[in-house]
Amino acid sequence: MTVAPPASYRRAAVPEAAIQLKRVAAGYDGTLAIDAVDLEVRSGEMVALVGANGSGKSTLLKTIVGLLRPRHGEVRVLGGEPQAARPRMSYLPQQEHVRWDFPLTVESVVLMGRIGRLGLGRPPRPADRRDAAAALARVDAEYLRRRPVTDLSGGERQRVLLARALFADPEILLLDEPATGVDPTTEEQLMAVLEEETARGRTVLVATHDLASVMAHFARVVCMNRGIVAQGDVSILRDDAVLRATYGGHRVEPNLMADEHHA
Ligand code: ADP
Numbered sequence: 001m002t003v004a005p006p007a008s009y010r011r012a013a014v015p016e017a018a019i020q021l022k023r024v025a026a027g028y029d030g031t032l033a034i035d036a037v038d039l040e041v042r043s044g045e046m047v048a049l050v051g052a053n054g055s056g057k058s059t060l061l062k063t064i065v066g067l068l069r070p071r072h073g074e075v076r077v078l079g080g081e082p083q084a085a086r087p088r089m090s091y092l093p094q095q096e097h098v099r100w101d102f103p104l105t106v107e108s109v110v111l112m113g114r115i116g117r118l119g120l121g122r123p124p125r126p127a128d129r130r131d132a133a134a135a136l137a138r139v140d141a142e143y144l145r146r147r148p149v150t151d152l153s154g155g156e157r158q159r160v161l162l163a164r165a166l167f168a169d170p171e172i173l174l175l176d177e178p179a180t181g182v183d184p185t186t187e188e189q190l191m192a193v194l195e196e197e198t199a200r201g202r203t204v205l206v207a208t209h210d211l212a213s214v215m216a217h218f219a220r221v222v223c224m225n226r227g228i229v230a231q232g233d234v235s236i237l238r239d240d241a242v243l244r245a246t247y248g249g250h251r252v253e254p255n256l257m258a259d260e261h262h263a
């Protein structure tokens with residue numbers, strides 16, 4: 001048993017991480033998609049999550065947002081439960097999980113970014129519309145403001161979703177593959193905006209497949225393969241052993257190897 005120091009001492013000595021996971025396991029139905037995840041993201045850090053399809057990147061983000069409850073372990077966001085921190089986070093889901101077949105304008109979609117704070121039902125005020133236009137301008141998408149979202153290209157959709165996330169003015173931005181399916185120019189724009197947001201003190205965690213972009217824009221990377229297999233400065237992506245652990249097939253579980261039915 002450990003004895004906790006007084007809270008005032010803890011705060012002075014170790015600033016609370018923006019995101020902290022301890023031995024977290026999470027998954028769907030009977031199966032675990034991530035296991036034994038220890039992760040700390042400090043305030044104002046820009047961190048990339050990489051890994052093959054199915055490695056658990058989206059699962060990890062959903063667990064941090066509080067959409068998925070951990071099966072084991074502890075998740076703390078901004079010093080409390082994910083649910084309590086929800087209004088202070090913006091989450092951009094993976095594109096294929098977003099429905100685009102509803103008849104809304106781009107502006108309405110951006111305005112929905114603040115629904116949690118405005119309280120449902122309050123009509124937008126001129127200041128809200130100004131802020132929404134400013135958020136769209138940050139991602140060069142102001143010209144889309146009155147367009148129906150059904151008409152947008154993949155790159156335009158990602159810019160609108162990022163504008164919605166920025167409009168919410170969150171302390172933490174969690175983005176699931178914001179650059180997948182967008183052209184290289186848009187990807188560079190998105191990354192530049194994320195770097196600016198980090199410089200302004202926001203905490204940014206991004207799942208991505210683009211390792212070159214990670215090397216160019218991020219300070220720290222977390223490599224996933226059903227759990228975290230490596231994390232550190234982005235230079236670890238030059239290490240063959242790290243890349244093999246991340247992308248070189250599934251980890252072999254010792255308990256499966258010992259099971260005679262799998263021999
Ligand atoms: P990634 O984002 O790295 O591609 P995911 O976190 O989406 O990985 O998926 C991790 C594992 O969890 C995969 O095996 C995937 O099939 C499974 N999975 C993801 N979402 C669901 C779901 N809604 N129901 C059941 N299994 C899921």
Ligand code: MG
Nearest residue numbers: 057058094176
């Ligand atoms: Mg995913």
